[in-house]
Amino acid sequence: MNIHQFIINDVEPLVISSQISRAQEIFSQLTYSHLPIVEDDIYVGCLSENDAHCFESDQVLETVKYSYNSFFVKENTHWLDVLEAFAQHQSNIMPVLSQDNKYLGYYELKDIMELFNDAPFMYESGAVVVVQKGNTDYSFSEIAQIVESNDSKMFGCFISAHKDHLTEITLKLSPQNLNGVLQTFRRYSYEIVSAAEEDSYLDTLKERSDYLNKYLNI
Secondary structure (H helix, E strand, O other), X not given: OOOHHHOEOOOOOEEOOOEHHHHHHHHHHOOOOEEEEEEOOEEEEEEEHHHHOOOOOOOEHHHHHHHOEOOOEEOXXXXXXXXXXXXXXXXOXXXXXXXXXXXXXXXXXXXXXXXXXXXXXXXXXXXXXXXXXXOOOOXXXXXXHHHHHOOOOEEEEEEEEEEOOEEEEEEEEOOOOHHHHHHHHHHOOOEEEEEOOOOHHHHHHHHHHHHHHHHHOO
């Protein structure tokens, strides 16, 4: 997926020789968390809004280099890695550099999130299933085999949590034969943490539990 079209330059980067007042003025007009700074068209870092308001307005940006956040992505960075960079640096803009580190522009978080929303994992109608197994006991090839052997399809999956010695995997599946998929996961010793719909296995357990409760109350 080509995301170059989302590189924008609506706001010019700050020049390192500019005063802090320039950054403060831009931040007062926009909702950006950071602003990129360049020196001779070479990216040197980002100034956060919080830091900008901590300095005297007549200070020069070059004098506060120690406060810069140096995060960026390259022009050929995959959009998922771009999304990860946004999350890691808690920013809503991401500077984009060429291979020789020249500043090209920036991505906005909302544009990259829209790409994620357009992925089949998000828009395909299906069931979300969360399974859990030991860190060294699961494999994605096994998970795919379990799903496909039950004539279902997997729209996507990812590791959603690590808990002690267990790994939690979230899957988006087509709804066909969901019960068969869940029961096969159990046969392969996966714990079903949650599923979009109740499966027949849980229904059977509930029926047996209700029957037992009635018997004990006789």
